Amino acid sequence: MIFGYETPRRRDFPISVKKIEWMSAAGKDVIQYLRDKKFVKTSYCRNPRCHRQLVWGDGTYNFDHKDNNPANNSQRNCYLVCRICHGKATKIEKRAIRGIFGEVEGYETIKRKVGYKKPKPTATKKKVTKRAPKKVASKPKKGSSVKRVRAKRSRK
Numbered sequence: 001m002i003f004g005y006e007t008p009r010r011r012d013f014p015i016s017v018k019k020i021e022w023m024s025a026a027g028k029d030v031i032q033y034l035r036d037k038k039f040v041k042t043s044y045c046r047n048p049r050c051h052r053q054l055v056w057g058d059g060t061y062n063f064d065h066k067d068n069n070p071a072n073n074s075q076r077n078c079y080l081v082c083r084i085c086h087g088k089a090t091k092i093e094k095r096a097i098r099g100i101f102g103e104v105e106g107y108e109t110i111k112r113k114v115g116y117k118k119p120k121p122t123a124t125k126k127k128v129t130k131r132a133p134k135k136v137a138s139k140p141k142k143g144s145s146v147k148r149v150r151a152k153r154s155r156k
Helices: 015-025 030-036 083-089 142-155
Strands: 042-044 053-055 061-065 078-082 090-098 104-113
Touching: 015 030, 015 042, 015 061, 015 078, 061 083, 078 083, 083 090
Parallel strands: none
Antiparallel strands: 042 053, 061 078, 090 104
16 A cells, blocks of 8 residues: 555455356356256366366366456356466566655556467368379470471472
8 A cells, every 4th residue: 555545456256156157167057057056066167278177166266357357247257267277368567666766665466468369270181182183185396296297298
């Protein structure tokens, strides 16, 4: 806290939003979960390249803000990722906080969203069939054929 100013903290998602995203990432029907309250303990990372299995309560996952707005805790903004993918997608920088006379009083942590990489579409391998080369009628060369014809005529 510098001169009475405190940077706003990221608000955590409510547990109900987390559970709905957890069920959605697990591939379960969220509406059926809301009716029956049957919670699944395992889910998967939403990063398309990772898809690592996660277990509820073990702390190997994070719920991320898609738009990096800490105030937006809606269900559409919630994203379930493993800690490894979250660390790769969020760039953490530190900036020095300087006092009146230029001395460093502390450091401010800045989080920037780098983004999750989507997998490149794999090209389907096409079957390559070898074709027989086309037979092209060879044309006689201009110089040689004319000389042969003239030579034959002169011999007679």
